Amino acid sequence: MTTVHHEPESNDASIEELLREVGARDEPSAEVARDVMSAVHAEWRDIVQQRQRQQRVVAWRYAAGLALAVLVSTFAYRFMASEQAQVASIVHGHVLASTEADTDPKVRAVGEIIRVGDIVQTEVQTRAAVSFPDGLSLRLDHGTRITVDASDRITLAAGAVYIDAPADGAGHGHALTVNTIAGSVQHVGTQYEVRTQGDAMLVSVREGRVVVTSPTSTNTGEAGQVLRLNTDGELTLSMLPSTDPYWQWTLQAAPTFDIDNQSLAAFLQWISRETGRQLVYSTPQAEAAAADVKLRGSIEGLDADAALAAVLSTTQLRRYRTDTHEIGIELAP
Amino acid sequence: MSPVYSTDSLLIAAMLKGDEAAFRLFFETYFPRVYRFALPRLGGDAEACKEVVQATLIKAMRALAGFRGESALFSWLCQICRRQIVDYLRAHQRHVRNVVLIDDTPGLREALESIAAPASDEPMHGYGSAETRRLVQSVLDRLPSRYGDVLEWKYIEGRSVEEIGALLGVGQTAAQSLLARARTAFREAVETVFGSAASDVLAGMRK
Numbered sequence: 001m002t003t004v005h006h007e008p009e010s011n012d013a014s015i016e017e018l019l020r021e022v023g024a025r026d027e028p029s030a031e032v033a034r035d036v037m038s039a040v041h042a043e044w045r046d047i048v049q050q051r052q053r054q055q056r057v058v059a060w061r062y063a064a065g066l067a068l069a070v071l072v073s074t075f076a077y078r079f080m081a082s083e084q085a086q087v088a089s090i091v092h093g094h095v096l097a098s099t100e101a102d103t104d105p106k107v108r109a110v111g112e113i114i115r116v117g118d119i120v121q122t123e124v125q126t127r128a129a130v131s132f133p134d135g136l137s138l139r140l141d142h143g144t145r146i147t148v149d150a151s152d153r154i155t156l157a158a159g160a161v162y163i164d165a166p167a168d169g170a171g172h173g174h175a176l177t178v179n180t181i182a183g184s185v186q187h188v189g190t191q192y193e194v195r196t197q198g199d200a201m202l203v204s205v206r207e208g209r210v211v212v213t214s215p216t217s218t219n220t221g222e223a224g225q226v227l228r229l230n231t232d233g234e235l236t237l238s239m240l241p242s243t244d245p246y247w248q249w250t251l252q253a254a255p256t257f258d259i260d261n262q263s264l265a266a267f268l269q270w271i272s273r274e275t276g277r278q279l280v281y282s283t284p285q286a287e288a289a290a291a292d293v294k295l296r297g298s299i300e301g302l303d304a305d306a307a308l309a310a311v312l313s314t315t316q317l318r319r320y321r322t323d324t325h326e327i328g329i330e331l332a333p
Numbered sequence: 334m335s336p337v338y339s340t341d342s343l344l345i346a347a348m349l350k351g352d353e354a355a356f357r358l359f360f361e362t363y364f365p366r367v368y369r370f371a372l373p374r375l376g377g378d379a380e381a382c383k384e385v386v387q388a389t390l391i392k393a394m395r396a397l398a399g400f401r402g403e404s405a406l407f408s409w410l411c412q413i414c415r416r417q418i419v420d421y422l423r424a425h426q427r428h429v430r431n432v433v434l435i436d437d438t439p440g441l442r443e444a445l446e447s448i449a450a451p452a453s454d455e456p457m458h459g460y461g462s463a464e465t466r467r468l469v470q471s472v473l474d475r476l477p478s479r480y481g482d483v484l485e486w487k488y489i490e491g492r493s494v495e496e497i498g499a500l501l502g503v504g505q506t507a508a509q510s511l512l513a514r515a516r517t518a519f520r521e522a523v524e525t526v527f528g529s530a531a532s533d534v535l536a537g538m539r540k
Binding site: 012014015016017018019020021022023024025026027028032033035036037039040041043044045047048051052094107109110111112125252256300301 | 387390485507
Protein backbone atom coordinates (compact mmCIF):
# COMPACT_ATOMS: atom_id res chain seq x y z
CA MET A 1 0.00 0.00 0.00
CA THR A 2 1.36 3.41 -0.91
CA THR A 3 0.89 6.39 1.35
CA VAL A 4 0.16 9.75 -0.19
CA HIS A 5 1.13 12.75 1.89
CA HIS A 6 -1.18 15.70 1.69
CA GLU A 7 0.46 19.07 2.15
CA PRO A 8 -0.88 22.58 2.62
CA GLU A 9 -1.92 24.10 -0.69
CA SER A 10 0.25 27.18 -0.04
CA ASN A 11 3.36 24.96 -0.13
CA ASP A 12 2.24 23.52 -3.41
CA ALA A 13 1.56 26.97 -4.81
CA SER A 14 4.99 28.35 -3.86
CA ILE A 15 6.73 25.35 -5.45
CA GLU A 16 4.64 25.70 -8.58
CA GLU A 17 5.32 29.46 -8.80
CA LEU A 18 9.06 29.01 -8.26
CA LEU A 19 9.30 26.30 -10.90
CA ARG A 20 7.31 28.36 -13.39
CA GLU A 21 9.53 31.37 -12.72
CA VAL A 22 12.67 29.30 -13.23
CA GLY A 23 11.32 27.53 -16.31
CA ALA A 24 12.12 24.14 -17.80
CA ARG A 25 15.68 22.86 -17.81
CA ASP A 26 17.43 22.98 -21.18
CA GLU A 27 17.35 19.71 -23.08
CA PRO A 28 20.18 18.78 -25.43
CA SER A 29 19.04 18.57 -29.05
CA ALA A 30 17.79 15.24 -30.40
CA GLU A 31 20.70 15.18 -32.84
CA VAL A 32 23.29 15.55 -30.08
CA ALA A 33 21.47 12.95 -27.95
CA ARG A 34 21.43 10.52 -30.90
CA ASP A 35 25.15 10.98 -31.66
CA VAL A 36 26.25 10.63 -28.05
CA MET A 37 23.90 7.70 -27.45
CA SER A 38 25.30 5.88 -30.45
CA ALA A 39 28.92 6.29 -29.28
CA VAL A 40 28.19 5.44 -25.64
CA HIS A 41 25.99 2.49 -26.59
CA ALA A 42 28.77 1.03 -28.76
CA GLU A 43 31.24 1.40 -25.90
CA TRP A 44 28.79 -0.18 -23.45
CA ARG A 45 28.20 -3.17 -25.77
CA ASP A 46 31.97 -3.65 -26.08
CA ILE A 47 32.39 -3.54 -22.31
CA VAL A 48 29.55 -6.01 -21.74
CA GLN A 49 30.89 -8.41 -24.39
CA GLN A 50 34.39 -8.12 -22.96
CA ARG A 51 33.07 -8.96 -19.50
CA GLN A 52 31.08 -11.89 -20.84
CA ARG A 53 34.18 -13.23 -22.63
CA GLN A 54 36.25 -12.84 -19.44
CA GLN A 55 33.55 -14.55 -17.41
CA ARG A 56 33.46 -17.41 -19.92
CA VAL A 57 37.23 -17.81 -19.72
CA VAL A 58 37.09 -17.78 -15.93
CA ALA A 59 34.15 -20.17 -16.02
CA TRP A 60 36.02 -22.54 -18.39
CA ARG A 61 39.11 -22.48 -16.20
CA TYR A 62 37.00 -23.03 -13.17
CA ALA A 63 35.06 -25.77 -14.94
CA ALA A 64 38.25 -27.53 -16.02
CA GLY A 65 39.52 -27.56 -12.46
CA LEU A 66 36.15 -28.56 -11.16
CA ALA A 67 35.80 -31.36 -13.70
CA LEU A 68 38.96 -32.96 -12.38
CA ALA A 69 37.75 -32.67 -8.82
CA VAL A 70 34.36 -34.06 -9.78
CA LEU A 71 35.93 -37.06 -11.54
CA VAL A 72 37.94 -37.87 -8.47
CA SER A 73 35.05 -37.50 -6.09
CA THR A 74 32.17 -38.84 -8.18
CA PHE A 75 31.56 -41.86 -6.04
CA ALA A 76 31.51 -39.91 -2.81
CA TYR A 77 29.40 -37.20 -4.42
CA ARG A 78 26.55 -39.64 -5.05
CA PHE A 79 26.10 -40.02 -1.33
CA MET A 80 26.19 -36.30 -0.56
CA ALA A 81 23.31 -33.86 -0.73
CA SER A 82 22.27 -33.50 -4.38
CA GLU A 83 23.33 -30.32 -6.17
CA GLN A 84 20.64 -27.70 -6.68
CA ALA A 85 19.33 -28.34 -10.17
CA GLN A 86 19.05 -25.32 -12.49
CA VAL A 87 15.45 -25.02 -13.58
CA ALA A 88 14.98 -21.62 -15.20
CA SER A 89 16.53 -18.23 -15.89
CA ILE A 90 15.39 -14.66 -15.31
CA VAL A 91 14.39 -12.93 -18.55
CA HIS A 92 12.79 -9.71 -17.28
CA GLY A 93 13.21 -7.55 -14.19
CA HIS A 94 15.02 -8.79 -11.14
CA VAL A 95 14.20 -10.87 -8.06
CA LEU A 96 15.51 -11.36 -4.54
CA ALA A 97 16.58 -14.96 -4.05
CA SER A 98 17.55 -16.90 -0.94
CA THR A 99 17.69 -20.53 0.12
CA GLU A 100 17.03 -22.36 3.36
CA ALA A 101 20.79 -22.53 3.90
CA ASP A 102 21.47 -18.90 2.97
CA THR A 103 18.52 -16.83 4.16
CA ASP A 104 20.03 -13.46 3.17
CA PRO A 105 18.19 -12.47 -0.06
CA LYS A 106 20.48 -11.56 -2.97
CA VAL A 107 19.50 -9.70 -6.12
CA ARG A 108 19.36 -11.81 -9.26
CA ALA A 109 18.90 -10.02 -12.56
CA VAL A 110 18.29 -10.88 -16.21
CA GLY A 111 20.39 -13.85 -17.33
CA GLU A 112 20.83 -15.33 -13.86
CA ILE A 113 19.66 -18.81 -12.93
CA ILE A 114 16.88 -20.06 -10.67
CA ARG A 115 17.57 -23.37 -8.94
CA VAL A 116 15.61 -25.99 -7.07
CA GLY A 117 15.41 -24.91 -3.43
CA ASP A 118 15.49 -21.18 -4.20
CA ILE A 119 13.06 -18.87 -2.43
CA VAL A 120 12.29 -16.18 -4.99
CA GLN A 121 10.59 -12.86 -4.25
CA THR A 122 9.63 -9.66 -6.03
CA GLU A 123 9.45 -6.32 -4.25
CA VAL A 124 6.23 -4.31 -3.90
CA GLN A 125 7.01 -2.26 -7.01
CA THR A 126 8.75 -4.83 -9.16
CA ARG A 127 7.70 -7.68 -11.38
CA ALA A 128 9.78 -10.34 -13.04
CA ALA A 129 9.60 -13.07 -15.66
CA VAL A 130 11.37 -16.40 -15.55
CA SER A 131 11.77 -18.70 -18.54
CA PHE A 132 12.07 -22.49 -18.43
CA PRO A 133 14.17 -24.33 -21.02
CA ASP A 134 11.08 -25.66 -22.82
CA GLY A 135 9.51 -22.23 -23.26
CA LEU A 136 7.24 -22.06 -20.21
CA SER A 137 7.06 -18.47 -18.97
CA LEU A 138 6.48 -17.84 -15.26
CA ARG A 139 5.71 -14.22 -14.33
CA LEU A 140 5.74 -12.86 -10.81
CA ASP A 141 3.46 -9.95 -9.88
CA HIS A 142 4.32 -7.28 -7.27
CA GLY A 143 5.13 -8.63 -3.80
CA THR A 144 5.20 -12.30 -4.77
CA ARG A 145 7.09 -15.06 -2.96
CA ILE A 146 7.57 -18.59 -4.29
CA THR A 147 9.71 -21.57 -3.40
CA VAL A 148 11.03 -23.73 -6.23
CA ASP A 149 10.39 -27.23 -4.90
CA ALA A 150 11.39 -29.10 -8.07
CA SER A 151 11.83 -28.41 -11.78
CA ASP A 152 8.07 -29.02 -12.21
CA ARG A 153 6.73 -27.76 -8.87
CA ILE A 154 6.59 -24.42 -7.03
CA THR A 155 4.89 -23.23 -3.85
CA LEU A 156 3.22 -19.83 -3.92
CA ALA A 157 3.32 -18.19 -0.48
CA ALA A 158 2.29 -14.62 -1.37
CA GLY A 159 1.28 -12.50 -4.35
CA ALA A 160 0.49 -13.97 -7.75
CA VAL A 161 2.10 -15.90 -10.57
CA TYR A 162 1.06 -16.14 -14.19
CA ILE A 163 1.99 -19.17 -16.23
CA ASP A 164 2.14 -19.19 -20.00
CA ALA A 165 2.91 -22.72 -21.16
CA PRO A 166 2.49 -22.97 -24.91
CA ALA A 167 1.62 -26.50 -25.99
CA ASP A 168 4.05 -28.15 -28.41
CA GLY A 169 2.97 -29.54 -31.74
CA ALA A 170 1.68 -32.69 -30.11
CA GLY A 171 -0.41 -30.68 -27.65
CA HIS A 172 1.94 -31.25 -24.75
CA GLY A 173 3.63 -28.53 -22.76
CA HIS A 174 5.70 -28.26 -19.61
CA ALA A 175 3.57 -29.49 -16.71
CA LEU A 176 4.05 -27.23 -13.71
CA THR A 177 2.29 -27.72 -10.39
CA VAL A 178 1.62 -24.66 -8.24
CA ASN A 179 1.02 -25.44 -4.57
CA THR A 180 -0.67 -22.97 -2.23
CA ILE A 181 -2.04 -23.10 1.28
CA ALA A 182 -5.49 -23.92 -0.12
CA GLY A 183 -4.58 -26.55 -2.70
CA SER A 184 -2.63 -27.10 -5.88
CA VAL A 185 -3.05 -26.35 -9.57
CA GLN A 186 -1.85 -28.47 -12.48
CA HIS A 187 -2.12 -27.90 -16.17
CA VAL A 188 -0.81 -28.84 -19.55
CA GLY A 189 -0.41 -26.15 -22.22
CA THR A 190 -2.34 -23.15 -20.98
CA GLN A 191 -2.27 -19.60 -19.61
CA TYR A 192 -3.45 -18.98 -16.09
CA GLU A 193 -2.80 -17.04 -12.89
CA VAL A 194 -2.66 -18.26 -9.30
CA ARG A 195 -3.06 -15.59 -6.63
CA THR A 196 -3.06 -15.93 -2.86
CA GLN A 197 -5.96 -14.26 -1.00
CA GLY A 198 -5.83 -14.79 2.76
CA ASP A 199 -6.54 -18.47 3.38
CA ALA A 200 -7.71 -18.96 -0.21
CA MET A 201 -6.26 -19.15 -3.69
CA LEU A 202 -7.73 -17.65 -6.84
CA VAL A 203 -7.06 -19.49 -10.08
CA SER A 204 -7.88 -17.45 -13.19
CA VAL A 205 -7.74 -19.43 -16.43
CA ARG A 206 -7.05 -17.38 -19.54
CA GLU A 207 -6.59 -20.18 -22.02
CA GLY A 208 -6.85 -23.98 -21.93
CA ARG A 209 -7.73 -25.92 -18.80
CA VAL A 210 -6.33 -26.48 -15.31
CA VAL A 211 -6.94 -29.04 -12.58
CA VAL A 212 -7.35 -27.57 -9.07
CA THR A 213 -6.82 -30.06 -6.28
CA SER A 214 -7.52 -29.68 -2.56
CA PRO A 215 -7.28 -32.36 0.17
CA THR A 216 -11.01 -33.05 -0.32
CA SER A 217 -11.77 -32.45 -3.99
CA THR A 218 -10.53 -32.15 -7.56
CA ASN A 219 -12.05 -29.57 -9.93
CA THR A 220 -11.38 -28.48 -13.49
CA GLY A 221 -11.14 -24.82 -14.47
CA GLU A 222 -11.91 -23.77 -18.04
CA ALA A 223 -10.79 -20.70 -20.00
CA GLY A 224 -12.56 -17.58 -18.78
CA GLN A 225 -13.26 -18.98 -15.31
CA VAL A 226 -11.95 -17.86 -11.91
CA LEU A 227 -11.98 -20.55 -9.23
CA ARG A 228 -11.69 -19.49 -5.59
CA LEU A 229 -10.73 -22.30 -3.24
CA ASN A 230 -10.23 -21.79 0.48
CA THR A 231 -8.59 -23.99 3.11
CA ASP A 232 -12.00 -25.41 4.09
CA GLY A 233 -12.30 -26.80 0.56
CA GLU A 234 -15.10 -24.37 -0.44
CA LEU A 235 -15.05 -23.58 -4.14
CA THR A 236 -16.73 -20.61 -5.83
CA LEU A 237 -16.73 -19.72 -9.49
CA SER A 238 -16.75 -16.40 -11.37
CA MET A 239 -15.85 -15.27 -14.89
CA LEU A 240 -12.95 -13.24 -16.34
CA PRO A 241 -12.61 -12.81 -20.14
CA SER A 242 -9.19 -13.46 -21.67
CA THR A 243 -9.05 -9.86 -22.93
CA ASP A 244 -9.98 -8.23 -19.61
CA PRO A 245 -7.65 -5.33 -18.62
CA TYR A 246 -6.90 -7.32 -15.46
CA TRP A 247 -4.40 -9.36 -17.51
CA GLN A 248 -2.31 -6.31 -18.43
CA TRP A 249 0.14 -6.88 -15.58
CA THR A 250 1.25 -10.13 -17.21
CA LEU A 251 2.36 -8.25 -20.34
CA GLN A 252 4.09 -5.61 -18.21
CA ALA A 253 6.07 -8.40 -16.54
CA ALA A 254 6.96 -10.02 -19.86
CA PRO A 255 10.28 -9.51 -21.64
CA THR A 256 9.95 -7.33 -24.75
CA PHE A 257 9.55 -9.37 -27.92
CA ASP A 258 12.66 -8.87 -30.05
CA ILE A 259 11.20 -8.38 -33.52
CA ASP A 260 14.55 -8.11 -35.28
CA ASN A 261 14.72 -10.82 -37.99
CA GLN A 262 11.44 -12.36 -36.84
CA SER A 263 8.58 -12.92 -39.26
CA LEU A 264 5.48 -10.74 -39.02
CA ALA A 265 3.50 -13.95 -38.38
CA ALA A 266 5.62 -14.76 -35.31
CA PHE A 267 5.14 -11.23 -33.98
CA LEU A 268 1.35 -11.39 -34.53
CA GLN A 269 1.23 -14.76 -32.78
CA TRP A 270 3.08 -13.24 -29.79
CA ILE A 271 0.75 -10.21 -29.62
CA SER A 272 -2.25 -12.50 -29.88
CA ARG A 273 -1.05 -14.70 -27.02
CA GLU A 274 -0.01 -11.83 -24.76
CA THR A 275 -3.27 -9.92 -25.21
CA GLY A 276 -5.55 -12.97 -25.05
CA ARG A 277 -7.03 -12.18 -28.47
CA GLN A 278 -7.46 -14.66 -31.28
CA LEU A 279 -5.46 -14.03 -34.45
CA VAL A 280 -7.60 -14.22 -37.59
CA TYR A 281 -6.33 -13.81 -41.16
CA SER A 282 -8.90 -12.71 -43.74
CA THR A 283 -7.44 -15.01 -46.43
CA PRO A 284 -4.74 -17.70 -46.81
CA GLN A 285 -2.85 -15.12 -48.93
CA ALA A 286 -2.76 -12.71 -46.00
CA GLU A 287 -1.43 -15.48 -43.74
CA ALA A 288 1.24 -16.41 -46.30
CA ALA A 289 2.26 -12.75 -46.68
CA ALA A 290 2.65 -12.42 -42.87
CA ALA A 291 4.92 -15.46 -42.83
CA ASP A 292 7.08 -13.96 -45.61
CA VAL A 293 7.62 -10.52 -44.05
CA LYS A 294 10.83 -10.22 -42.02
CA LEU A 295 10.89 -7.44 -39.41
CA ARG A 296 13.71 -5.11 -38.41
CA GLY A 297 13.98 -2.70 -35.49
CA SER A 298 12.54 -2.71 -32.00
CA ILE A 299 9.21 -2.26 -30.21
CA GLU A 300 10.93 -1.40 -26.91
CA GLY A 301 8.78 0.99 -24.88
CA LEU A 302 5.56 0.50 -26.88
CA ASP A 303 2.44 -1.09 -25.45
CA ALA A 304 0.86 -3.99 -27.35
CA ASP A 305 -1.55 -1.98 -29.49
CA ALA A 306 1.00 0.72 -30.29
CA ALA A 307 3.54 -1.95 -31.22
CA LEU A 308 1.00 -3.69 -33.44
CA ALA A 309 0.10 -0.44 -35.22
CA ALA A 310 3.76 0.54 -35.62
CA VAL A 311 4.77 -2.82 -37.06
CA LEU A 312 1.79 -3.16 -39.42
CA SER A 313 2.33 0.36 -40.77
CA THR A 314 5.61 -0.84 -42.29
CA THR A 315 4.03 -3.81 -44.12
CA GLN A 316 1.41 -4.43 -46.80
CA LEU A 317 -0.92 -5.89 -44.18
CA ARG A 318 -3.38 -4.06 -41.96
CA ARG A 319 -6.00 -4.70 -39.28
CA TYR A 320 -9.64 -4.95 -40.14
CA ARG A 321 -12.51 -4.36 -37.75
CA THR A 322 -13.36 -7.31 -35.50
CA ASP A 323 -14.84 -7.75 -32.05
CA THR A 324 -12.51 -7.11 -29.11
CA HIS A 325 -11.57 -10.79 -28.77
CA GLU A 326 -9.89 -10.98 -32.17
CA ILE A 327 -7.06 -9.39 -34.12
CA GLY A 328 -8.13 -9.42 -37.79
CA ILE A 329 -5.35 -9.14 -40.37
CA GLU A 330 -5.85 -8.57 -44.11
CA LEU A 331 -3.84 -7.52 -47.14
CA ALA A 332 -4.15 -3.80 -47.82
CA PRO A 333 -5.69 -3.12 -51.26
CA MET B 334 7.61 1.39 -20.25
CA SER B 335 10.68 1.86 -18.08
CA PRO B 336 11.79 -0.85 -15.76
CA VAL B 337 12.01 0.05 -12.06
CA TYR B 338 15.40 -0.15 -10.35
CA SER B 339 15.23 0.61 -6.65
CA THR B 340 18.89 1.69 -6.40
CA ASP B 341 21.67 2.97 -8.64
CA SER B 342 23.59 -0.24 -7.89
CA LEU B 343 20.78 -2.38 -9.26
CA LEU B 344 20.66 -0.29 -12.42
CA ILE B 345 24.41 -0.68 -12.88
CA ALA B 346 24.21 -4.43 -12.17
CA ALA B 347 21.56 -4.80 -14.88
CA MET B 348 23.69 -2.77 -17.33
CA LEU B 349 26.71 -4.97 -16.64
CA LYS B 350 24.55 -7.98 -17.48
CA GLY B 351 23.83 -6.43 -20.88
CA ASP B 352 20.24 -5.33 -20.19
CA GLU B 353 19.29 -2.91 -23.02
CA ALA B 354 16.36 -1.44 -21.08
CA ALA B 355 18.70 -0.61 -18.20
CA PHE B 356 21.15 1.10 -20.56
CA ARG B 357 18.38 3.18 -22.09
CA LEU B 358 17.06 4.17 -18.68
CA PHE B 359 20.58 5.16 -17.63
CA PHE B 360 21.10 7.24 -20.77
CA GLU B 361 17.69 8.92 -20.70
CA THR B 362 18.07 9.77 -17.01
CA TYR B 363 21.67 10.95 -16.88
CA PHE B 364 22.65 12.22 -20.32
CA PRO B 365 20.57 15.44 -20.11
CA ARG B 366 21.70 16.05 -16.53
CA VAL B 367 25.40 15.64 -17.30
CA TYR B 368 24.94 17.82 -20.38
CA ARG B 369 23.39 20.58 -18.27
CA PHE B 370 26.18 20.15 -15.75
CA ALA B 371 28.89 20.55 -18.40
CA LEU B 372 27.43 23.29 -20.62
CA PRO B 373 27.76 26.31 -18.28
CA ARG B 374 31.21 25.08 -17.19
CA LEU B 375 32.32 25.24 -20.82
CA GLY B 376 31.03 28.77 -21.31
CA GLY B 377 27.98 27.56 -23.21
CA ASP B 378 30.06 26.01 -26.03
CA ALA B 379 27.65 23.33 -27.34
CA GLU B 380 30.26 21.55 -29.49
CA ALA B 381 32.70 21.31 -26.60
CA CYS B 382 29.89 20.16 -24.33
CA LYS B 383 28.92 17.34 -26.68
CA GLU B 384 32.54 16.15 -26.84
CA VAL B 385 33.02 16.34 -23.07
CA VAL B 386 29.73 14.63 -22.21
CA GLN B 387 30.40 11.85 -24.70
CA ALA B 388 33.88 11.33 -23.22
CA THR B 389 32.39 11.40 -19.71
CA LEU B 390 29.80 8.73 -20.43
CA ILE B 391 32.32 6.55 -22.28
CA LYS B 392 34.69 6.80 -19.30
CA ALA B 393 31.75 5.94 -17.05
CA MET B 394 30.99 2.82 -19.14
CA ARG B 395 34.61 1.70 -18.76
CA ALA B 396 34.49 2.28 -15.00
CA LEU B 397 30.99 0.90 -14.52
CA ALA B 398 32.09 -2.26 -12.73
CA GLY B 399 33.97 -0.10 -10.22
CA PHE B 400 30.90 1.90 -9.19
CA ARG B 401 30.29 0.90 -5.57
CA GLY B 402 27.28 3.08 -4.84
CA GLU B 403 29.17 5.04 -2.17
CA SER B 404 27.98 8.29 -3.76
CA ALA B 405 24.91 8.93 -5.89
CA LEU B 406 25.38 7.89 -9.51
CA PHE B 407 24.94 11.47 -10.70
CA SER B 408 27.60 12.77 -8.28
CA TRP B 409 29.95 10.07 -9.58
CA LEU B 410 29.25 11.13 -13.18
CA CYS B 411 29.85 14.77 -12.23
CA GLN B 412 33.26 13.86 -10.80
CA ILE B 413 34.20 12.18 -14.09
CA CYS B 414 32.79 15.13 -16.03
CA ARG B 415 34.86 17.64 -14.04
CA ARG B 416 38.03 15.77 -14.99
CA GLN B 417 36.96 15.63 -18.63
CA ILE B 418 36.33 19.37 -18.63
CA VAL B 419 39.83 20.04 -17.30
CA ASP B 420 41.34 17.69 -19.93
CA TYR B 421 39.32 19.34 -22.67
CA LEU B 422 40.34 22.84 -21.65
CA ARG B 423 44.00 21.80 -21.49
CA ALA B 424 43.83 20.27 -24.95
CA HIS B 425 41.99 23.21 -26.54
CA GLN B 426 43.96 26.39 -26.02
CA ARG B 427 41.15 28.64 -27.17
CA HIS B 428 39.71 28.47 -23.65
CA VAL B 429 42.05 30.46 -21.49
CA ARG B 430 40.80 29.07 -18.19
CA ASN B 431 38.13 26.90 -16.70
CA VAL B 432 34.75 28.49 -16.00
CA VAL B 433 34.17 28.32 -12.26
CA LEU B 434 30.53 28.34 -11.32
CA ILE B 435 29.07 29.37 -8.03
CA ASP B 436 27.91 25.79 -7.41
CA ASP B 437 31.55 24.64 -7.68
CA THR B 438 32.40 26.53 -4.52
CA PRO B 439 33.01 24.01 -1.71
CA GLY B 440 30.11 24.99 0.57
CA LEU B 441 27.51 24.99 -2.16
CA ARG B 442 28.88 21.87 -3.80
CA GLU B 443 28.54 20.07 -0.49
CA ALA B 444 24.99 21.35 -0.11
CA LEU B 445 24.05 20.26 -3.64
CA GLU B 446 25.62 16.86 -3.17
CA SER B 447 23.81 16.37 0.13
CA ILE B 448 20.43 16.76 -1.51
CA ALA B 449 19.77 13.04 -1.69
CA ALA B 450 20.08 13.01 2.10
CA PRO B 451 19.72 16.60 3.33
CA ALA B 452 21.85 17.46 6.34
CA SER B 453 22.57 20.62 8.25
CA ASP B 454 24.23 23.08 5.92
CA GLU B 455 25.22 26.70 5.96
CA PRO B 456 22.48 28.79 4.37
CA MET B 457 23.40 30.41 1.06
CA HIS B 458 22.07 33.88 0.34
CA GLY B 459 22.28 36.77 -2.01
CA TYR B 460 22.32 35.25 -5.49
CA GLY B 461 21.30 37.15 -8.60
CA SER B 462 18.22 36.14 -10.51
CA ALA B 463 20.12 34.24 -13.23
CA GLU B 464 22.25 32.41 -10.66
CA THR B 465 19.17 31.50 -8.66
CA ARG B 466 17.47 30.18 -11.78
CA ARG B 467 20.44 27.96 -12.62
CA LEU B 468 20.83 26.80 -9.04
CA VAL B 469 17.16 25.78 -8.83
CA GLN B 470 17.65 23.84 -12.08
CA SER B 471 20.75 22.20 -10.57
CA VAL B 472 18.63 21.26 -7.57
CA LEU B 473 16.13 19.55 -9.91
CA ASP B 474 18.98 17.61 -11.55
CA ARG B 475 20.34 16.54 -8.18
CA LEU B 476 17.07 15.24 -6.75
CA PRO B 477 16.94 11.46 -6.43
CA SER B 478 15.02 9.17 -8.81
CA ARG B 479 13.06 11.12 -11.43
CA TYR B 480 11.72 13.70 -9.01
CA GLY B 481 13.01 16.59 -11.13
CA ASP B 482 11.24 15.30 -14.23
CA VAL B 483 8.01 14.68 -12.34
CA LEU B 484 7.99 18.24 -10.93
CA GLU B 485 8.64 19.74 -14.36
CA TRP B 486 5.92 17.66 -15.98
CA LYS B 487 3.40 18.65 -13.33
CA TYR B 488 4.18 22.30 -12.67
CA ILE B 489 5.82 23.56 -15.85
CA GLU B 490 4.23 21.41 -18.53
CA GLY B 491 0.90 21.15 -16.63
CA ARG B 492 0.53 17.40 -17.13
CA SER B 493 -2.07 15.47 -15.13
CA VAL B 494 -1.18 12.79 -12.57
CA GLU B 495 -2.59 10.17 -14.98
CA GLU B 496 -0.26 11.38 -17.76
CA ILE B 497 2.72 11.35 -15.40
CA GLY B 498 1.84 7.80 -14.35
CA ALA B 499 1.67 6.78 -18.02
CA LEU B 500 5.07 8.38 -18.73
CA LEU B 501 6.62 6.46 -15.83
CA GLY B 502 4.71 3.23 -16.44
CA VAL B 503 3.08 3.28 -13.00
CA GLY B 504 -0.49 3.63 -11.75
CA GLN B 505 -2.19 6.86 -10.68
CA THR B 506 -1.71 6.22 -6.94
CA ALA B 507 1.99 5.52 -7.39
CA ALA B 508 2.37 8.68 -9.52
CA GLN B 509 0.53 10.75 -6.89
CA SER B 510 2.79 9.35 -4.19
CA LEU B 511 5.92 10.01 -6.26
CA LEU B 512 4.80 13.59 -6.84
CA ALA B 513 4.25 14.12 -3.11
CA ARG B 514 7.73 12.76 -2.35
CA ALA B 515 9.22 14.90 -5.12
CA ARG B 516 7.62 18.06 -3.66
CA THR B 517 8.95 17.24 -0.20
CA ALA B 518 12.45 16.51 -1.53
CA PHE B 519 12.46 19.69 -3.63
CA ARG B 520 11.27 21.87 -0.73
CA GLU B 521 13.94 20.43 1.58
CA ALA B 522 16.63 20.75 -1.09
CA VAL B 523 15.74 24.41 -1.74
CA GLU B 524 15.94 25.09 1.99
CA THR B 525 19.30 23.28 2.19
CA VAL B 526 20.84 25.19 -0.71
CA PHE B 527 19.30 28.65 -0.21
CA GLY B 528 18.65 28.57 3.54
CA SER B 529 15.14 29.85 2.89
CA ALA B 530 11.75 28.60 1.75
CA ALA B 531 10.67 28.36 -1.89
CA SER B 532 8.41 31.42 -1.46
CA ASP B 533 11.38 33.53 -0.20
CA VAL B 534 13.61 32.35 -3.04
CA LEU B 535 10.86 33.35 -5.46
CA ALA B 536 10.47 36.76 -3.81
CA GLY B 537 14.25 37.27 -4.08
CA MET B 538 14.16 36.52 -7.79
CA ARG B 539 11.41 39.05 -8.38
CA LYS B 540 13.13 41.93 -6.56
